[in-house]
Amino acid sequence: MKLVGYIRVSTDRQVEDGFGLAVQEKMIRAWCRQQGHTLGRAAYRDEGYSGTLPAPERPALADALSEVEDGQAAGIVVGRLDRLARRLITQEAILAQVWKNNGRVFTADQGEIFQDDPEDPMRTAMRQMMGVFSELEHSMIVARLRAGRKEKAVQGGYAYGAPPYGWQAVSGELVEEPAEQVGLARARELRAAGASLREICRRLEAERFPPRRSDRWHPEAVRRMLQHEAPYTLRPRTT
Known part of the structure; x- marks a missing residue:
């Protein structure tokens, strides 16, 4: 099956230590080889974009989803589900978009993320619980970073995340x-x-x-x- 890969790190690169872009792409490619799938190109990469942002506000993700929509790829694969989204409502919207276009979603750590099944409500519950805990983890990270930035600002340093273009x-x-x-x-x-x-x-x-x-x-x-x-x-x- 031909898939499109997607990798992402947030604006605050330090919170991604140990799971950067290179690690994610290597993980995706290893999983595809093991499962007999192919990647049509290098993974689409959003560097410096929060997983809380909807798909249209993440350029690379929008391009990856377009490949599925146009039938160029049968689905999308990510290293972990939290690379796709860090907010439950965002996660569910992206999954729904892929499924609406008859695409499939895979994660290298857990395999396929299946669509809802009325005869198996636990499937939906478990997927959404993953989204809830991913959102909680993100909120806790943001709180710690905010506290650190306040302290840095008091000391006179630049404390506002990635500088804007220019x-x-x-x-x-x-x-x-x-x-x-x-x-x-x-x-x-x-x-x-x-x-x-x-x-x-x-x-x-x-x-x-x-x-x-x-x-x-x-x-x-x-x-x-x-x-x-x-x-x-x-x-x-x-x-």
């Missing part, structure tokens, strides 16, 4: 990233001229302004980039 954190301070600043300025110029998000994607790629965490630009990534009109304001250092 900026980088250096020694606890947010500074401009020259090449990305040029691309950011170009995107704003195109938007001001009335270009759609998709048109901006095409123009940035044609003019060789690469995105930070993907092979190509996606409308959602451009929208998020343009939301940051100015860099974050850092709290002054205390002495």
Whole structure:
């Protein structure tokens, strides 16, 4: 069976230690070989996207699901179910989308995630319990990170997660990233001229302004980039 692989790490890369993109892809490929399935291409990768986001807001996941919808792949495979979603409602929506298009969902650690069966209500209950605990784990991680960031901010460091496109954190301070600043300025110029998000994607790629965490630009990534009109304001250092 031809499948499409999907791998993801969140914005806060440190919480993914031990299960990064390379580990996930290796796990997926090993499982596919063992089960006799094939991957049509390298796994789609969302680097820096939370699993709480719906599919349309994760560019690589949207592309992977499109392959299933178009019949290019019979299903999607992930390392673990929490790579697909970190929120129960998001998990169920993504699964429903795949099943609606006659696709199948697999995880390398547990095998196929089956559709609901009216004669087996425990199947649905167990799947949704996995989603509930995944969401709980995510909430606890976020709470710990928030506490750590507050402490870091008090000490005068940059404490707001991954810097937006056009900026980088250096020694606890947010500074401009020259090449990305040029691309950011170009995107704003195109938007001001009335270009759609998709048109901006095409123009940035044609003019060789690469995105930070993907092979190509996606409308959602451009929208998020343009939301940051100015860099974050850092709290002054205390002495």
